[in-house]
Amino acid sequence: MYIKGVGMTKFGVSDKLSHQLAHEAALEALQDADLKFAQIDAIVCSSIEWFFSIEKQRHFASMLASVFSTNKPIIRVPAACGSSGAGFWFAQQQEFDHVLVIGAEKLMTCKTESITEEFMMAAESKWEQDEGLNFPAQNALIAQEYMSAYPQSTTEHLAKIALKNHDNAFLNPKARFYQKKVTLEQIRDSPMVCSPLRMFDCSVSVDGAAAAVLSKDKTDIRVAGSDLCTDYISPFERDSNTSWDATVEAAKNAYAMAGIEPCDVDVAELHDAFTIVELIASEDLGFAKKGHACNAIDDGAFCLDGKLPINPSGGLKAKGHPISATGLAQIYELTKQLRGEAGDRQVANPKTALAQNIGGAGGTVSVHVLRKV
């Protein structure tokens, strides 16, 4: 299928509720696609129901039916932080001509005392939730395991990932940290969250929405390959966490569908929920040899002017991570990059782009390859 249009709200703190954010992003995508809502055959949407929020919504599909005054089929596909990447994958499997895919999240109204508990509902119940193994802790253990296996990688490499993504977000008007300068010293000196991860190794929660129109009509952007894979929900169930099977499998299949190799990718948006997650993903996707992403990072290969820019948008780290909107925000960014519409953060002449979106600590991973036609 082809991408006919994309839309995205500014990521940050919004007065709008999640269905209103969804509406805003959807209208932008429809306008970009030059389609009327009546021409859409089905909607695939994503959002989490937050219990300790000002809005508690389990029937988001029908909320959107109200917003659009429609009887069209609307399906909600939540997959924790990998929701709208999963929705984007699932929407392609459909036989419809035009599918509107939307992800939206309202995070900034959740009560702070309960948001950790709510986030942890995406982890395994007994051995993770009950034991208090929250996502920063899970990813800190993964970072420890990785650095133990590959001691050439240090926290300095994680800091450089954070710096790169903040530098990119500085240039992105829709990013949470647009024009907010962050230095390597600030990153190094930021509070320890869970060793070795500091505050600047963690992505930032925001309100936001993103949308895309997938179409059988030929456009300038083709979805050349796409796959979704799952894995054990708990990292401790897996043989190793220095590589994530769901990413490796999904990438293998997406590359095969697209008929490309990792070296053909010109720009990528990866799921940097934590800096270590981007580092591991860059290896799992074949952008660096296992254990050697650190060298590519030292060489600046993943910077905006590097060999393969990663997260030109600023990523989850600095553009912001509105859970269910993140996967489609990646598609938004890559579409803009391939079209040459990315403004100050434009990558030089990209033809092939890759998005990777993760739910949980690697339990659901989607990988999409977009190509300029």
Next chain:
Amino acid sequence: MYIKGVGMTKFGVSDKLSHQLAHEAALEALQDADLKFAQIDAIVCSSIEWFFSIEKQRHFASMLASVFSTNKPIIRVPAACGSSGAGFWFAQQQEFDHVLVIGAEKLMTCKTESITEEFMMAAESKWEQDEGLNFPAQNALIAQEYMSAYPQSTTEHLAKIALKNHDNAFLNPKARFYQKKVTLEQIRDSPMVCSPLRMFDCSVSVDGAAAAVLSKDKTDIRVAGSDLCTDYISPFERDSNTSWDATVEAAKNAYAMAGIEPCDVDVAELHDAFTIVELIASEDLGFAKKGHACNAIDDGAFCLDGKLPINPSGGLKAKGHPISATGLAQIYELTKQLRGEAGDRQVANPKTALAQNIGGAGGTVSVHVLRKV
């Protein structure tokens, strides 16, 4: 597509958690389909995340990946009480050869003081949740509106629906109220929940799971027509609630796909979350003229030995309503009926069957037509 296998747990109070219930139903469906798990291309699952339960699970797809030790694509499709009917519809749109569709719910461990609040998260936030317009109250208002428009319909007709469904559940070994005799007097004298709905007008919460294998392989049961439609989330947003647009639209499309008329349907499973909902659905599906379902009820047309048996399984009312498992439990029942494997509750020689599954008060409705090949 075709139905290659079905499975279902006993509905009631279970010691198992929802992913274990899902596993049990899935294994039965795989065995019934004579397929190994390795032959399945993708899984579409449904379950609600309950906050005040002993398990709080937002990433159910990955939980199932753990259960099945797989990297296969697994997608969760929640749509309130219409979840697994929606999943069954969505799974058919896929290009896969074999899709396993699962719905599971663990309701009986939710704390009673909070379950109403959790259920209400499927209603609109501001004017329904904040005002305390819970689902019994919403459906009571709908019953009042219906009886005001069609005064020939009385609470006696609702009581007869409850009695019929309990009589059927009496014969269904997997039903919550298997071999539990209920009389018309008990129904009439049961406590008022919200006028005119009494306790016996409301369906019963249970733990349970159901599963089906959808396949491109030809089998004896074909999914001849299927559609999903949405509507305004709040009944007050609609012009009238004596008929539900999402049912009417979905039925129209499903009938057209199947090339049949309502009079061709031999057996049906309808979403009797409340007795009034079955009554309205029977008209919206064309089984009775608008305002005249009461006559068919008086004639016993919808009883097990009637012209068109409705809810031979006992329905949500008396088989039980495990939210996300309900839609697939309907598919399970109809498959058994069409195969002639429904035991004591077997309908005489059915060829065409219809399932209707609803999310919220008509905000999401799926309608499926199954035919014996």
